[in-house]
Amino acid sequence: MEIICDTLDFRAGQKTALAIGKFDGLHIGHLQLLSHILRRKGQGFLATAFTFHPSPAVFFGREKGKELTTRQEKRKLFEKMGIDLLVEFPLDQATAATPAEEFVKRYLAGQLQAGYIAAGADVSFGSQGRGDRELLQRLSADFGYQVQIIDKVYYKGREVSSTFVRDQVEAGNMDMAWKLLGRPYSFEGQVAPGNRLGRRLGMPTLNLYPREEKLLPPMGVYYSRVSFEGRCCPGITNIGQKPTVNETKAVSVETYLYDFGEDMYGKEIVTELLQFKRPEMKFKDVGELKAQMEQDIAQGRQFHNRRKDK
Secondary structure, three states: OEEEEOOOOOOOOOOEEEEEOOOOOOOHHHHHHHHHHHHHHHHOOEEEEEEEEOOHHHHOOOOOOOEOOOHHHHHHHHHHHOOOEEEEEEOOHHHHOOOHHHHHHHHHHHHOOEEEEEEEOOOOEOHHHOEOHHHHHHHHHHHOOEEEEEOOOEEOOEEOOHHHHHHHHHHOOHHHHHHHHOOOEEEEEEOEOOOOHHHHOOOOOEEEOOOOOEOOOOOEEEEEEEEEOOEEEEEEEEEEOOOOOOOOOOOEEEEEEOOOOOOOOOOEEEEEEEEEEEEOOOOOOHHHHHHHHHHHHHHHHHHHHHHHHO
């Protein structure tokens, strides 16, 4: 997958099938939209995802900037699904002021040679958000592209959106987040050294430190699994500041894998949260912490064993 970022001087080189969106979370609604451009790869189109960095909501101050998927996570998901070209359009005061018709003429029809454009009914771009579905359709004959407006996806009567997913993650409803995303909510990164307390207690863990912009679920313990190098291992994860043994405010994603003893420092992993177990707690001493960890691990084994039976 080719990635275009931090520049306005880009060219596709061939006709593109283009999907426009923020794509935070890449939830099942986004997947529905992207499926339409992926189908056109067989017709000679370059499957192209067009998004903005930062997102308009963040740039204009409507959101705090916490994301369901970081820029790095989003890139990997796009590549995995078969996107050929990812455009992370740089949003600043100048580009945000681009008239909507000029935006279509210069960037979409011109530099990206759009032959097909898929967008949601609420698509918005250009100065004051005046680029919308009606504008795309009105200009289609002038610039020779086809437009398809994709219907929203609903789950039990509610529109699937990044806001809907974010609400579930912030509430710790990982089962529902999984349904809306089409995959478990996850963190990815390199395994980093921790305080090695788990190792001293006979329960070594893999530590990730999430990026500042990553949306965190409630602090606590989760049944989980970790993927790396084509493997997937069951485990149990603590997200939090480890108040019993840690005086800093740094949040870590710390996972114990069952029957696992390999050296993982520096390796890239993906930690998926399957279900919330309990909130983070402060214990009176390390002995009480160890007893609770042993109980969590035993119950986690039962959770994963039940899943194998389904």
